[in-house]
Amino acid sequence: MKRLLSLGPVLLSLAVVLSGCKPSAPDSGSTAPAAGSTSGGVPKPLTVAFLPKSKGNAYFIAARQGAEQAAKELGIKLLFDGPTEPDPAKQNEIVETWITRGVDVIAAACENREGISTALRKAQAHGIKVVTFDADALPEARSFFVNQATPEGIGNALTDEAARLLQGSGEYAIITASLTAGNMIEWQKAIEKRNAEKYPNLKRVALRPCDDLKDKAFAEATAILNANPNVKLLMAICSPAVPGAAEAVKQAGRVGQVKVIGLGLPNENKRYVKEGVTDTVILWRVVDLGRLTIHVAAALARGELKPGATEVTAGALGTFKISGDNVLLGEPFKFTKDNIDQFDF
């Protein structure tokens, strides 16, 4: 037994030596990552790594569709990996493996701003370009952020749609995720501003948080409808609240009298939109977000896109404005009865 035990360290060190020996060959060519691969003289295609907040989320599956489309258009290699559930630590681990693997660009949707920035800065230190999309990292940890919508864009689209449906006057109520979340507050402010500037007869009578829960949104919407009989429209500005509010209107038997609009995913709301409960769901085209992100990433890696640029061309998608270091996807998109079936996310 003793003898066998003493073999342990020998074998372990053998394994270490073996794994340590191999590097010497590819190491000499580590600046040219293709050295060890089988490709021979053919130049290696650009490798872009695409990191969603979570892999299984329909939203990111849609973004991936766009990313794959762009990869095909550009003839680049696309890596797609992410945590199965939103997990900042897993995101870091994946980024670190990509650093070792050697990719040209990382495009990340960040679950945790500070957490991932450490890993992204490390990637930059290794000569990997970084762009973010959907949710930004710290500015110094990436070159560009592909911004799907500005607060003004969202606020204006929601307020304009409400005004259109109410023909410019009437009472409405907002259901938000929480009264303290940064993005929610920005959107509320943008809505208030647009309301005050353009629609003096539009009056917000309630603002209720639903903690990002559909059940709570349903309860809050029901309470609003009971307390404010003159409310003609519910505006839900977090995604679970849109179907929640629609269900409340439906169960209160006030379909048609009270309209529902909101910021949400088409799939969650398809049923209500088709039944005529929900009029409009507003969101950006997520597929295009993925597609634009890959175009921006590739342009950055190829040196076609430099800091300070004011616009970027994304192939057949067209040209997009850049404000500061934010690439703007443009105006939000309206999903209605007429077009919602074309989208699956």
Place this chain on the structure above:
Amino acid sequence: MSTAISVGKPSWWRSEFFLVGVLLLEIAIFSRTGSNFATAINALEIVRLSAEIGLLAVWMTPVVLTGGIDLSVGSLLGLCAVCFGKLWRDAGLPWPVAAAATLVLGALGGGLNAMLITRLRLPPLIVTLGSLSLFRGLAEAITRGVDNFTGFPSGFLDWGQGYLVGGIPAQAPVWIAVAAGVIVLVHYTVFGRALRAIGHSPEGARYAGIAVNRCVAWVYVLSGTAAGLAALVYVARVGQAKADAGTGYELLAITAVVLGGTSIFGGTGSVWGTLLGVASLAVLRNGLQLSDQPGELAGILTGVLLLGALSAEVGFKKFSARRRASVTLASSNSPS
């Protein structure tokens, strides 16, 4: 005593040989399929990324040797991570003080397990199943499920993100020192032999004059302390402390221990085997990622590896038992 313990051991099968083979096979395959797999940098990166699981797994080995199990280490890691963040940010303690307090907290968490197991004689599986929920629940309660501690000082983060001379990750010395310590403790001390004796037969060990309760208690306290240490390494590496830190780590640690040939019924096993188990799991995961394979495959192959290793071991035991059946009757002790 040691001769009594090695009775019934198959003469030449050892999980370590099997695992070295697996490891070499993995290295051979991934060197071909993975980009930049067979590099010194990546070898060090594997050491870096396996530190937390490794710390938990090497301390899980003595626990399993006594015939126990500690399911709570992943949750305790989460709780320690969150408390470290709380102590540093909200209580305003300097990070070395907060870190020391975190280790104490880990020891206390392990102490709770130890008390319930030794005093109330509850099965370790049940006790640590309970504390698994308890510790994770506390971590979530402290952060209300949303708070995330970030922005730690660079002096602390260097322990998880920094590199020493020659590109050696900063946590490597810590993790190697701990592993070496456990090897000495388990394989070269009376305490280590006592653990095996307890694993074989707690009653027998008591009659042999071993302070069974004290030994078992220590093992859980140390396992908890290891969770505290792993929490610090984790927070320093990831740069944040959230309530879900270390979710599922306990199962990876136990997988490494069992893969390394330690019997889940206690009594036999080695820390070397655990280290090889940790290495083969870490290399598998790293190699698959560098080969651009989806993460799900790592789960599948880990399962295949574990079941394959256990089946092979049972197969070899049966084979060698049959060969020796005519010589001795004492060789069949495989409870599975």
